Amino acid sequence: MTYVPQIKIPATYMRGGTSKGVFFNLTDLPKEAQVAGEARDNILLRVIGSPDPYGKQTDGMGGATSSTSKTVILAKSDQADHDVDYLFGQVAIDKPFVDWSGNCGNLTAAVGSFAITCGLVDKKRVPDNGIAVVRIWQKNINKTIIAHIPITNGQVQETGNFELDGVTFPAAEVKVDFVSPVDPSEAMFPTGNVVDDLSVPGIGTFKASMINAGIPTVFLNAKDIGYTGTELQEAINSNADALERFETIRAYGAIKMGLINDISEAAARQHTPKVAFVSEPESYVSSSGKNIDAQSIDLNVRALSMGKLHHAMMGTAAVAIGTASAIPGTLVNLAAGGGEKNIVTFGHPSGTLKVGAEVSNINGQWSVNKVTMSRSARVLMEGTVSIPGDCF
CATH class of the missing domain: 3.10.310.10 (Diaminopimelate Epimerase; Chain A, domain 1)
Structure with missing residues (x-):
């Protein structure tokens, strides 16, 4: 042959x-x-x-x-x-x-x-x-x-x-600026709300901030889904039931955000939306053994990508975090202490990341001018x- x-x-x-x-x-x-x-x-x-x-x-x-x-x-x-x-x-x-x-x-x-x-x-x-x-x-x-x-x-x-x-x-x-990650003609919050009740059949109903900035992301409170917000990869990725639960939440979040019309479509759209959970600052030891002091961060965030807890933080999700943290009343903003913010430092499984966002509210409509972070x-x-x- x-x-x-x-x-x-x-x-x-x-x-x-x-x-x-x-x-x-x-x-x-x-x-x-x-x-x-x-x-x-x-x-x-x-x-x-x-x-x-x-x-x-x-x-x-x-x-x-x-x-x-x-x-x-x-x-x-x-x-x-x-x-x-x-x-x-x-x-x-x-x-x-x-x-x-x-x-x-x-x-x-x-x-x-x-x-x-x-x-x-x-x-x-x-x-x-x-x-x-x-x-x-x-x-x-x-x-x-x-x-x-x-x-x-x-x-x-x-x-x-x-x-x-x-x-x-x-x-x-390498400094990176994400310019107008949400067009003025687009809805930053597809549901029109900074916080919604997300009903997931067979699992429960959760408070959620669903935002389209950087990448469509569904934010949940860690405590509402049984976590502290300081978890490392092993705590999530070694638990098949937990991963299936997150995927179901993600699928129903996609429907709520208008990204898909039927739950069956979620399997063909694995990259978006992301699911992340947030909590108030709490000390923990990162995956590299580094001590992360609660005093050095504004909040903790853990995010899943392609069905697994990410080892650090996706850059696009960091755009969503920075944007949501700057908008009063979102779950991200509340976890960071509430009020007006233009820079936050959040803890993730590998350590910390600082992200800045410039947002504005015109006639009740939120927009973001720029989100900035440093990478290499x-x-x-x-x-x-x-x-x-x-x-x-």
């Missing part, structure tokens, strides 16, 4: 924030994959090593977690006043599915660096030394993101002393990735 040989595709393996993924320049992909569709999805699935019934992604570049089963496609932007188009694909681990419904805020930190290195940013916009301001058009959600990339001697500066909880080694700081990014490997030539 004759088998089709492997093909090689130029690619870069990068860490961005607390995630990592495989980055592609759109024009480097096979012609069939330069447009959305089955061929593109099949290529990305094979690159990452999905679907894998063993849940390990041994035969691909994925790391067997939602944070490391990611792909990015970049192209020179044709949007006015933007440098690069950023398309994110969240690859399911055990299913033949790529979710294009949302953004990855963590990998956003690596987009500017990759775009500069690949020549997708006009050289006139990159200083010899200083900060390159990269204007990113996030194609999944049609939003603008600004990345501030440090440059030394004309090259992206990746090394530095900025420490990010959830990442082992320090690196250069680094190239892990660059060259080509190989896949069987008949997989797409």
Whole structure:
């Protein structure tokens, strides 16, 4: 029997924030994959090593977690006043599915660096030394993101002393601005309320703040669902019943937010919405053994991504946290002590994160102008990735 040989595709393996993924320049992909569709999805699935019934992604570049089963496609932007188009694909681990419904805020930190290195940013916009301001058009959600990339001697500066909880080694700081993550024409709170009663058949009715900022997110009070808000991954991810319960809550939250019409549709929309639970500040020991003092944080937040408790915090969920914390009366705001806030530091399983938000209320309608946070990014490997030539 004759088998089709492997093909090689130029690619870069990068860490961005607390995630990592495989980055592609759109024009480097096979012609069939330069447009959305089955061929593109099949290529990305094979690159990452999905679907894998063993849940390990041994035969691909994925790391067997939602944070490391990611792909990015970049192209020179044709949007006015933007440098690069950023398309994110969240690859399911055990299913033949790529979710294009949302953004990855963590990998956003690596987009500017990759775009500069690949020549997708006009050289006139990159200083010899200083900060390159990269204007990113996030194609999944049609939003603008600004990345501030440090440059030394004309090259992206990746090394530095900025420490990010959830990442082992320090690196250069990358400031990221999520500009108008909610359009004025969109409802930040799809139900019209900052707090709702979310009824979940067979489980209960819970107070919930459901917000669409950064990424659609359902916030719950930790105590209402039997938690303290200081839990680490093992407390949730080792409990199959708990995970099933969270997935059911997520599905009914998606209906309440108008993201799906029927509960059966939730399985095909795994990336959104996210489910997170909040609590007032309480001391705990992070997953790295670091003591997090209640006095150093405004609240605790734990969030689930792709069916598992995240080891740190998704960047897009941090946008939702920052926005919700600045709006009086949300569960996030109340957990942080209530009142007006424009910066909060929250505790997550790996440590802490500070996020700032500029919000305004015009005629009773909340809007957010900008959400800002700092991440870091680094190239892990660059060259080509190989896949069987008949997989797409």
